[in-house]
Amino acid sequence: MDFISPEVKRQMQQNQANRQIEINASKMQLDSSAEQVAYYLYEEIRDYQNKLPDTEDVAMSIVQFNQSITIFVKEIGCIGYNLVCFHGEDTSGKPLELIQHVQQLNFLLMVVQIPALR
Incomplete structure (x- = not known):
């Protein structure tokens, strides 16, 4: 035994x-790899957008150094293992690219009216 x-x-x-x-x-x-984080963020933004009427869009607000930038995200990608890239445009239609480390991601998804010229 x-x-x-x-x-x-x-x-x-x-x-x-x-x-x-x-x-x-x-x-x-x-x-937590950039690829996985980018995928999760894409899914979250897409799901959020699907709940909105056609007259509204999802925008991402970045606040840093007492400045706020609104980005209409068109694509999310990654560079290497730890950098996430956001490609889009600002509220005036200028192209923007934001690159952030996966450990520094901090932004607000918000609902905005779709501009008439977009």
Whole structure:
């Protein structure tokens, strides 16, 4: 008959819990690649847009250094493992490209009226 002491059982359970933490951390790191983040953001913007009437559009507001920029995002991509690129235009139609590190992403999705000239 195999007998495992309570201390050994406890240590085995702790080892299993520690291994699960490592597995979860690895998965989180894989899901934080620029490619995955860009995909998740694209899906979020698309789902948000699908809830709006045809007269409204989703815009992204970036606030930095006491300045606010509104971007109509047309494409989202990535550079390498950790940079996410947003391609679009500002409210006057000028082309914009925003490149941010995956750990620095912080923006507001907002609803705006579609400009008449767009």
